[in-house]
Amino acid sequence: MDITFPTTAEEYRTHVRSLLAQELPPDWKGVGALDPAERESFNATWRAFLVENALIAPGWPSEYGGGGLDLTSQSIVAEEFVRAGVPQYALPTDPVGMTLLGPTLMHWGTESQKEYFVPRTISADIRWAQGYSEPEAGSDLFGLRTRAVLDGDEWIINGSKIWQTAGTHANWIFALVRTEPELPKGKGLSFLLIPYDQPGVEVRGIKTMDGGFELAEVFFTDARTAAENIVGKPGDGAKVALTLLGFERGSGGIAAALAAKLELLRLRDAMREFGIVDVELRRRLAECWTSVHAMHCLALRNLTVTASGRPPGPESSISKLMMSEYRKRVTELAVEVLGPKALTPSGMESKINLGPQPLGVNSTSSTAWIADYLHARPGTVYGGSSEIQRNTIGEQVLGLPREPRPVPPTKAG
Numbered sequence: 001m002d003i004t005f006p007t008t009a010e011e012y013r014t015h016v017r018s019l020l021a022q023e024l025p026p027d028w029k030g031v032g033a034l035d036p037a038e039r040e041s042f043n044a045t046w047r048a049f050l051v052e053n054a055l056i057a058p059g060w061p062s063e064y065g066g067g068g069l070d071l072t073s074q075s076i077v078a079e080e081f082v083r084a085g086v087p088q089y090a091l092p093t094d095p096v097g098m099t100l101l102g103p104t105l106m107h108w109g110t111e112s113q114k115e116y117f118v119p120r121t122i123s124a125d126i127r128w129a130q131g132y133s134e135p136e137a138g139s140d141l142f143g144l145r146t147r148a149v150l151d152g153d154e155w156i157i158n159g160s161k162i163w164q165t166a167g168t169h170a171n172w173i174f175a176l177v178r179t180e181p182e183l184p185k186g187k188g189l190s191f192l193l194i195p196y197d198q199p200g201v202e203v204r205g206i207k208t209m210d211g212g213f214e215l216a217e218v219f220f221t222d223a224r225t226a227a228e229n230i231v232g233k234p235g236d237g238a239k240v241a242l243t244l245l246g247f248e249r250g251s252g253g254i255a256a257a258l259a260a261k262l263e264l265l266r267l268r269d270a271m272r273e274f275g276i277v278d279v280e281l282r283r284r285l286a287e288c289w290t291s292v293h294a295m296h297c298l299a300l301r302n303l304t305v306t307a308s309g310r311p312p313g314p315e316s317s318i319s320k321l322m323m324s325e326y327r328k329r330v331t332e333l334a335v336e337v338l339g340p341k342a343l344t345p346s347g348m349e350s351k352i353n354l355g356p357q358p359l360g361v362n363s364t365s366s367t368a369w370i371a372d373y374l375h376a377r378p379g380t381v382y383g384g385s386s387e388i389q390r391n392t393i394g395e396q397v398l399g400l401p402r403e404p405r406p407v408p409p410t411k412a413g
């Protein structure tokens, strides 16, 4: 199946390709081929190029520094970046700002919030962390306990958040907090924007199983933010949070399907290189190939639906579930292809944490495959676990009866 976009869209693709050809060196093999120091310097230059050409947030309105592109053109930009092996997001906090907070502010933010926060997010003067989860409120997000009280023209915040992706690189956090504790748990929540740079905010890195510190926890002790740094009205927090989760779960798209396809071709190359003849491993490779095609078709369907202008709804759980479960399968297959080599990782290091490696990473690098294997594990947890996605699909997309909720304990016990 070879699906092409309308002629005008394909003309835009030609434009993006020529822009990339002008910008990238002639011997360019993909950011994956660069060593860490080269990559850092490339990423800084590349980010400046993206900002200058309004490609860092291609879908946002141009008055806020975005590219003002329609969905098809945005998709083409993302796809061509994957194909060229260059990052759409050059800083660790960029995905949080560009794919989560930015689109949510466009939907819910006041004019002055958009004017203040959006250009600063683009310039990276403001770098965001996502403050949803708490130690006892992950899947049960609306059970969160962090409180905020309005005191004159400021909110005072107390409590803590955990598992903030790129949290140690951020300097602001958007947090879901409880502002009306007397109301049932899904009500009385508000969505606040809080600066790190104050005595009441403490950020601690969390060491993960790969030895890195890509996650953090954030503690608020009488932390403050201006009264106007609330997105939506007090009590709108759950609705704002769900809009953002829709963007998070549906953010995969066509480029993600292409990245998955290129990763699978890298695995095929490794199998060729290692001379794998095992029928079962070949069968599993073919099964992965059909999954990649299914994800591509789903992404095209989602593109058509979201082109109608409505924010992603519960259907975004289908893409999230498919992609995260697929990544576990394909990286498990990679480990079996490596066989004993998986026990003594060697070769080129991985270049990105969450998601397939960019072009340029060697197919036979066991170090990179093992990192991918480890990083695919949390994919079925963050953004809502697979069980939660299945519940959402069952109840909200298919209209099945709600699963029984636990009965709250009575006062008598």
Ligand SMILES: Cc1cc2nc3c(=O)[nH]c(=O)nc-3n(C[C@H](O)[C@H](O)[C@H](O)COP(=O)(O)OP(=O)(O)OC[C@H]3O[C@@H](n4cnc5c(N)ncnc54)[C@H](O)[C@@H]3O)c2cc1C
Residues within 6 Å of the ligand: 129, 130, 131, 132, 133, 134, 135, 136, 137, 138, 139, 140, 162, 163, 164, 165, 215, 378, 381, 382, 383, 384, 385, 386, 387, 388, 391
């Ligand atoms: C790599 C990574 C990055 C993350 N980044 C962020 C971030 O930037 N910001 C942020 O706020 N959070 C982040 N998170 C947190 C993430 O959103 C939560 O881990 C997730 O929502 C699950 O919550 P939990 O860890 O508390 O597990 P729990 O909710 O305690 O779940 C434990 C297990 O019980 C299952 N379960 C729970 N409820 C049900 C149910 N009703 N039906 C069936 N099964 C159920 C779950 O599926 C899971 O298997 C991140 C997590 C990871 C791993």
